[in-house]
Amino acid sequence: MTFDVEIVRWHAVASWTWNAGDDVCGICRMPFDGCPPDGKYPGDDSPVVWGVCGHAFHLQCIQKWLQSQAQTDQRCPFCRRAWEFKAAAPSS
Amino acid sequence: MPPLQPVGNRSQTKPQGSSKKLVIKPLKSKPSLPADFEIKTWTRLQDAVQAVHAQTPVACSLEELYRAVEDMCLHKMADRLYAGLQQACDQHTKAQIEKLAGSQAADEVLFLRQMHGCWEEHTSQMLTIRSIFLYLDRSYVLSASSVRSLYEMGLQQFRTHLVHHAEVLRKTIAGANQLIEAERQGESVDRQLLAHLLRMTSALGLYDDSFQAGFLEHTHLFYRAESQRLIQEVEVASYLEHCERRIQEEYERCQHYLEPSTRRHLIKVVEQQLLEAHMAALLNRGFDGLMAEQRTQDLARFYTLAARVQALPALKLRLKDYIRTSGLALIMDEEKDKDMVQLLLEMKSNLDDIVQQAFQKNEGFANALKEAFENFINQRQNKPAELIAKFMDAQLKGGSKGQSDEQMETDLDKALMLFRYISGKDVFEAFYKKDLAKRLLLGRSASVDAEKNMITKLKQECGAQFTNKLEGMFKDIDLSRDIMVSLKQSSVAKSKFPLGIDMNVSILTSGFWPSYPIQEGTLPAELNDYQAVFRDFYLSKHSGRRLVWHNSLGTCVLKVQFRKGLKELQVSLFQTIILMLFNDTAEMSFSDIKAATGIEDRELRRTLQSLACGKLRPINKAPKGRDVDDNDVFFLQCRLLDRQYQIDAAIVRIMKTRKTLSHKLLVNELVVQLKFPIKGADLKKRIESLIDREYLERDRDNAQVYNYLA
The missing domain is CATH 1.20.1310.10 (Cullin Repeats)
Known part of the structure; x- marks a missing residue:
């Protein structure tokens, strides 16, 4: 069956954002899609990471936080549960 | 040195025995000048002086006269000699000037010539007299400090008499x-x-x-x-x-x-x-006109003359004022917006020429030019920044046809120079970004090199802060290309892309690009499938992200059937969504389409208008007309023929059973039988066509009645 209208090519445009519920990082209070205070570029250069507790922060922000805490007592600054990086971040 | 020896032959030459001594005796009486020496000598000299003054031959030779002066001086008569000479000259000079005073010369030139003659005579005579009395001049005059040299004395006398006879001097x-x-x-x-x-x-x-x-x-x-x-x-x-x-x-x-x-x-x-007395008038009355007409030579003259009377600061001020006023008139005129940048560039280039050629490249003037531009260009909010960005956009899209890369670069550099004057750099950035996004997403850039070049220049002008987002946009385009390549090479693509649509996706990092409003639209099933495949693939590579689709930025290439054959069309995604509906349905009303596509009302009307009322019309609309009404019906243009056939068939069907029918009754039956809306005029056309083809004929007695022909 032939159609009177047929698609040959499609150029689609999408934008990506971090899939991190709250729109701002709980540490620096900047949007996830923006830069943390020391970051230069948004996006790939300012990655967002998740803890097993489900809370997300800019990678730079949580690293700074964890460094400021005792090695033996690394907790999520939000829920105070032990901090552990989640292997794969949620996608939707 | 050898000791002196007596020389033998010398004694021989000595006169033998002549040992007489030479004895000098004092004069018996003291030698004295003749008593009349002074009077005689002076008389001789006086005669000579008179002869010089009278311009008659001198009796004695100059040599004799010179000696006479010398003699008198040696005998201490110099003071009297000087006094006598002074008197003689004074009398003569006095007489000469008096003669001038009584001059009857008819006009001033004649008088001036007489004056000049008198002076010439005086100087030449004084020179002659001086050479006669040279000894006096060199001995007596030099030793007596209060006495003038002879020539000086002559001048003094001339001056005295001239001043005395004020009329002559005047x-x-x-x-x-x-x-x-x-x-x-x-x-x-x-x-x-x-x-x-x-x-x-x-x-x-x-x-x-x-x-x-x-x-x-x-x-x-x-x-x-x-x-x-x-x-x-x-x-x-x-x-x-x-x-x-x-x-x-x-x-x-x-x-x-x-x-x-x-x-x-x-x-x-x-x-x-x-100059000085009229500088203000010259500046106020003439400068602007000369500038407007670019009279370089006259302006150069103005500049040099103004420099003579220290009026360059005023000239510079006037220049600044002129630029400000004419520039303001240009940028405030909304009718000129279309050509504003071009006109500004021309204005700038003309002014540069004038500063170079007329104002001697004066740095202060060049600065005034710059300041004036900065001043006027910022008097209008946003528009100049927008238009400069737009001008650059046009250039980067390829500008005018046949333009070389070099030409493009010089034009861009010029626009950049205007950009420097703009104080609202953020406004420019927003417009530049919007245009750049369009160029990148629609593949409109004429040259990637030119694009990157431009970014480098903007970075130099405004720093990395200004351009890092713009650079991020380029990075996104590169990354998107990489993702598409890896998707197309993956097994996913081979198993899940059976329809052969060539799909490409640009994935934008939200922070870099302009923000686009989300516009809803229900994708055709096949595109929906493709989109899901891509999304799954992308998120499997990049965890922790979500994708937002920008339907309004999507574009497609379609093959569409037209009455005259198949055509390839470059269309927007919304146009695609609408066109694809007609593969399943012959015709749709506006509300049908709205329900099926989910496109926002105004956007939908606009898109339908572009499809049904543009140059190419893949879709036809009933009734015709530019406005899209809620009750309008749309169908593919290629199906128009079918409709004619349906009408023809219905007419023949009805006439075959009724044999004879009035026009009005025929139309009524047709409206019942045909399910699509039709216009009376179109039906009339079809009926005429059937009469021509001898399916029907008009009744001989009543033209409003048709008969069926077997």
Whole structure:
């Protein structure tokens, strides 16, 4: 069956954002899609990471936080549960 | 040295035995001058002086006279000799000047010639007298400090008598001034005569007080009157030309007959009267016109003349004002928005030329130009920044056809220069970003190199902060390409892309790009599938992200059936969504389409209009017309033929059963049978066509009734 209208090519445009519920990082209070205070570029250069507790922060922000805490007592600054990086971040 | 030896033969030459001594005895009586020596000698000299004055031959030779002077001096008669000579000369000079005082010369030139003759005679006679009395001049005059040299004495006497006979001096000076004025009026005068007379006043020490002061006053009045008249009569350019010529003439005057010391004062008076006194009028009345007409030569003259009277700051101010006013008029005129950047560039280039060629590349003027641009261009909010960004966009899209890369770069550089004047850089950035996004997403850039070049330049102008988002956009485009390549090579693509649509996706990092409003639209099933495949693939590579689709930025290439054949169309995603509906349905109403696509009302109307009322019309609309109404019906253009066939078939069907039917009744039946809306005119056309093809005929008695022909 032939159609009177047929698609040959499609150029689609999408934008990506971090899939991190709250729109701002709980540490620096900047949007996830923006830069943390020391970051230069948004996006790939300012990655967002998740803890097993489900809370997300800019990678730079949580690293700074964890460094400021005792090695033996690394907790999520939000829920105070032990901090552990989640292997794969949620996608939707 | 050898010891002196007596020389033998010397004694031989000695006169033998002549040992007489030479004895010098005192004179018996003291030698004395003859008693009449002084009176005789003086008489001889006096005669000679009189002969010189009378210009008659001198009785004795100059040698004799010289000796006579020397003798008198040696015998201590120099003071009396000097006094006698002084008196003789004084009498003569007095007589000469008196003769001038009684001159009946008919005009001043004649008088001046007489004056000059008298002076020439005086100097030449004084020289002759001096050579006769040279000894006196060199001995007595030098040793007695209060006594003038003979030549000086002559000048002194000439001056005394001239000053005494004030009328003679006054006439001389007035005559000279008259000659000069005549020359200023354009007559040719005896410059030689003037030179001689002025040198005379200078030699007599009368130049400064008796001539120069009055002459400068004269000049002042002359040029004051002339400039006041001319400034009213002629336009600025010719006035300036006149000033230049006048100043040149005065310089020449100095070369030819005025004393060098006069030049500075004279030129100053001329400049003051011609230029300084009228500078404000010249600037206010003429400058703008010369600028507007780009009269480079006249402007250069203006500049040099203004520099003479320290009016460059005023000229510069005027220039700034001119640029500000004309620039403001340009950018405030909304009708010129379309060409604003081009016009600004032309204006800038013309002004640069003027600064270069007329204003001697004066840095202060170049700065004034810059400041004026900065001033006026920021008087209108946002628009200039927007239009400069737009101009760059047009250039980066390829500008005018046949433009070389070099031309593109110079045009961009020029626009960048305008951009420098803009203080609202953020406004520019927003527009530049919007345009750049379009170029990148629609593949409209003429050259990637030119794009990157431009970013580098903007970075130099405004720093990395300004451009890092723009650079991020380029990075996104590169990354998107990489993702598409890896998706197409994956097994997913092979198993899940069976329809052969060539899909590409640009994935934007939200922070880099302009924000786009989300616009809803229900994708055709096949595109929905593709989109899901891509999304799954992308999120499997990039965890922790979500994707937002920008339907309004999507584009497609379609193959569409037209009445005249298949055509490939470049369309928007919304146009695609609408067109694809017609593969399943012959015709749809506006509300059907709205329900099926989920496109927002205004966007939908606009898109339908573009499809049904544009140049190419893949879709036809009933009724025709530009506005999209809620009750309008749409169908593919290629199916128009089908409709004609349906109408024809219905007419034949009805007429075959009824055999004879009036027009009105036929139309009524047709409306019942045909399910699509039709216009009476279209039906009439179909009926005519069937009559032509001899399916029907008009009844012979009633034209409103048709008969069926078997």
